[in-house]
Amino acid sequence: MIAVAGFKIVPDDTLIRAVNGKLELNVPPKISTYDKNAIEEVVKIKEKLGWRAVGITVGNTDRKSVREALSMGLDEVIAVSSGYLDVPGTAQAMAENLKAISPSLVVLAETTTDSSTSALPPYLAELMGFNLVTYVRSMRIEGEVVVAERSVGTVEVVRAPLPAVISVTGEINTPRTPSVKQIMESAKKPVKQVNFSAPLMAELKEVVPFTVNRKRVVIEKPLEEAVDQLINYLKGEGIL
Numbered sequence: 196m197i198a199v200a201g202f203k204i205v206p207d208d209t210l211i212r213a214v215n216g217k218l219e220l221n222v223p224p225k226i227s228t229y230d231k232n233a234i235e236e237v238v239k240i241k242e243k244l245g246w247r248a249v250g251i252t253v254g255n256t257d258r259k260s261v262r263e264a265l266s267m268g269l270d271e272v273i274a275v276s277s278g279y280l281d282v283p284g285t286a287q288a289m290a291e292n293l294k295a296i297s298p299s300l301v302v303l304a305e306t307t308t309d310s311s312t313s314a315l316p317p318y319l320a321e322l323m324g325f326n327l328v329t330y331v332r333s334m335r336i337e338g339e340v341v342v343a344e345r346s347v348g349t350v351e352v353v354r355a356p357l358p359a360v361i362s363v364t365g366e367i368n369t370p371r372t373p374s375v376k377q378i379m380e381s382a383k384k385p386v387k388q389v390n391f392s393a394p395l396m397a398e399l400k401e402v403v404p405f406t407v408n409r410k411r412v413v414i415e416k417p418l419e420e421a422v423d424q425l426i427n428y429l430k431g432e433g434i435l
Contacts (some may be wrong), residue, residue, distance in 0.1 A: 199237065288391040
């Protein structure tokens with residue numbers, strides 16, 4: 196049986212800076228933070244149940260990042276190169292390439308660090324015809340069923356027949372740090388390169404930083420008078 200981890204290669208958000216009113220996105224790429232939780236969970240299934248662990252990434256197929264995913268324990272990666280894709284296009288690219296290998300389980304992060312839509316798992320589940328379980332904080336496979344705990348304000352336990360798409364939160368596990376040996380061995384693992392394009396339903400035109408213009412109001416009076424003036428000012432601004 197096959198378990199698939201979806202991951203996205205994104206600009207390193209820790210290095211992004213605002214320059215002249217725009218975000219500087221020309222920074223090194225990395226695997227989106229929570230996608231490492233998806234990879235870790237699939238590798239754990241491989242180790243426990245003997246399934247094959249496959250990764251799939253769409254968009255940027257940076258070789259170093261793909262190798263990092265392989266070094267974490269994936270057996271192979273399907274790297275789908277494309278230009279900018281919206282969520283439906285990304286789901287279509289994944290579905291077209293996954294149907295050929297008939298996975299029993301697809302694990303995705305609940306969100307990515309660049310777009311944070313949380314929309315990909317349901318899109319993919321619909322295209323694949325799989326059951327969908329979201330916001331999963333722990334899971335296990337029991338025969339042909341996945342049993343999952345969901346964080347939805349409270350915690351609920353659900354059972355879903357395989358095949359299924361699962362979206363996981365960051366609390367599900369702690370991603371492993373590959374050893375030097377695993378990093379070296381990752382270069383020998385197969386990477387299937389695929390090209391994909393699709394018409395856009397929505398297009399990203401511009402990314403700008405959120406800015407707050409401070410009022411820079413300074414009140415220099417005795418404490419009681421300053422408090423009264425501050426309250427009146429806040430009332431005037433509609434804050435109180």
